Amino acid sequence: MTTLSTLNKFKKDGTKFTCLTCYDAMFARLMQQAEIDTILIGDSLGMVVQGHDSTLPVTIEDMTYHTANIARSNKQALILADLPFMSYATLNDAIANSRALMQAGAHVIKIEGGSELCEIVTTLTQAGTPTCVHLGLTPQSVNVFGGYKVQGRSEDSADELLADAKAVVEAGAALLVLECVPAKLAQTITQAVDVPVIGIGAGASTDGQVLVMHDMLGMVHGRVPRFVHDFLTDARNTEHSIEGAFALYRQSVREGSFPTAENQFD
Ligand code: KIV
Numbered sequence: 001m002t003t004l005s006t007l008n009k010f011k012k013d014g015t016k017f018t019c020l021t022c023y024d025a026m027f028a029r030l031m032q033q034a035e036i037d038t039i040l041i042g043d044s045l046g047m048v049v050q051g052h053d054s055t056l057p058v059t060i061e062d063m064t065y066h067t068a069n070i071a072r073s074n075k076q077a078l079i080l081a082d083l084p085f086m087s088y089a090t091l092n093d094a095i096a097n098s099r100a101l102m103q104a105g106a107h108v109i110k111i112e113g114g115s116e117l118c119e120i121v122t123t124l125t126q127a128g129t130p131t132c133v134h135l136g137l138t139p140q141s142v143n144v145f146g147g148y149k150v151q152g153r154s155e156d157s158a159d160e161l162l163a164d165a166k167a168v169v170e171a172g173a174a175l176l177v178l179e180c181v182p183a184k185l186a187q188t189i190t191q192a193v194d195v196p197v198i199g200i201g202a203g204a205s206t207d208g209q210v211l212v213m214h215d216m217l218g219m220v221h222g223r224v225p226r227f228v229h230d231f232l233t234d235a236r237n238t239e240h241s242i243e244g245a246f247a248l249y250r251q252s253v254r255e256g257s258f259p260t261a262e263n264q265f266d
Contacts, residue, residue, distance in 0.1 A: 002037045002078040004108070004130060004174050007196040010037075011207045018253045019080070019198050019210035020246065023049050023066045025073035027213060027242070032074045034246035038198075039074060040110065040210060041067045043082040043140070047221070048214045055139045058084040060097045064104045071105020080132055080175070081106035085140045094120045098129045108174060112138035114164030118171035125172035133168040135161055135189075136202070137180035150201075150265045152181040162189055169193045177210065178202040180227070183264040201227035203264040209253045216249055217242060227263045 002017075010017045021042040022028050031039060043055040045066055050057070060083070067081045081101045088094035088111050098109045109124065110132040111117055121131045136151045145151075152158045162185070165176055176197045178186050183203025190197040190206050199206030211228065214220070218230035231252070235244035252258035 001076050004078065007038070007078065007175070007208070011194075011196045016253050016256060017196070017208040018250045019208055020216070020249070021045075021048075021210070021212045022070055022074075023213075025069050028070045028073035028077075030243045031246055032076045034243050034250055036077055036246055036250060038078040038080060038208070038210075039070055041070055041079070041081040041106070042110075042212065043084045044212050048212060048219075054142055055082075056085045056142075058082075060084060060087045060100055064100050067101055067104040067106050078108065079106050080108045080110050082110045088117075088120055091120060091123060094124060095127065098124055102129055108132050110134055110175075110177065112140045114160070115167035118167055121168055121171040121173050125174070130174040131172070132175035132177060132198075133165075133173045134177040134179065135164055135168075135181075136178045139179075148180075150180045150182070152185045153265075158182070158185045161185065162192060165189045165193055165197075169195050178206060180265065182266055184266075199259075201225065201263070201265060204256060204259050209259065211249070217245055226265070227259060229258055229263060 017037040019038040019040055020036050021044055022039045023045045043058040046052040046055045046058040063084055083097050087097040101109050108130045112134040124131050152161045175195055178199050180201040186199055186202035187205035196207040198208040198210050200210045215228040217232045231245040231249045235248045238244055
């Protein structure tokens with residue numbers, strides 16, 4: 001079974017690992033067969049499962065329900081679950097809602113933001129709940145950003161992201177997710193912290209990669225982001241199945257052929 005120790009060892013050894021979002025039992029079983037290392041029950045389910053335009057309408061009850069579905073169906077992957085929008089605005093909310101996710105079967109909870117999360121990270125960690133902090137393009141803040149935009153392109157914002165990453169790790173974060181940041185900055189952050197960093201639209205230097213499952217199966221609603229690759233179409237040359245696509249994704253990340261320069265931002 002994959003644990004945080006496994007991911008720490010992967011980072012030390014330079015072994016690239018995989019993460020995919022997942023929301024239901026059948027896909028969780030296929031991911032187990034394809035040996036996907038970590039699963040994220042992402043609040044992206046607001047878009048790909050519930051049909052919303054953003055992650056904001058997702059509730060803790062939604063997240064708990066989907067987390068329990070996955071935890072019953074995949075006994076190998078490390079299970080990360082998102083605390084949804086405004087469910088960790090206070091320390092008490094963060095504690096109560098993390099408890100709900102952990103009791104549903106999550107191993108790590110993921111929260112979006114920067115150094116303002118330090119107190120939450122320390123408190124949860126001390127209470128037995130490892131945290132993953134999601135930095136860069138944090139979709140719960142889409143209205144603050146004014147759209148889904150690459151983050152950390154100016155010198156100041158890059159410095160701020162690096163400082164945020166160091167601060168949350170210092171506070172106890174066990175993992176980081178970096179979304180849509182320039183590849184060079186992602187490399188700097190990955191080398192600067194001693195916890196595994198998972199990237200999406202952050203280039204090939206992060207320790208692990210994550211994609212939204214529907215995206216990597218070629219089911220994209222609207223414009224295809226440049227960091228997305230359709231592994232189901234690629235799998236037609238080998239085992240043309242969903243499990244084959246998951247296995248190809250794992251192989252591509254492990255051997256370093258995904259992501260390519262075309263999937264990253266400068
Ligand atoms: O909710 C989600 O799917 C995510 C990934 C994009 C990292 O947070």
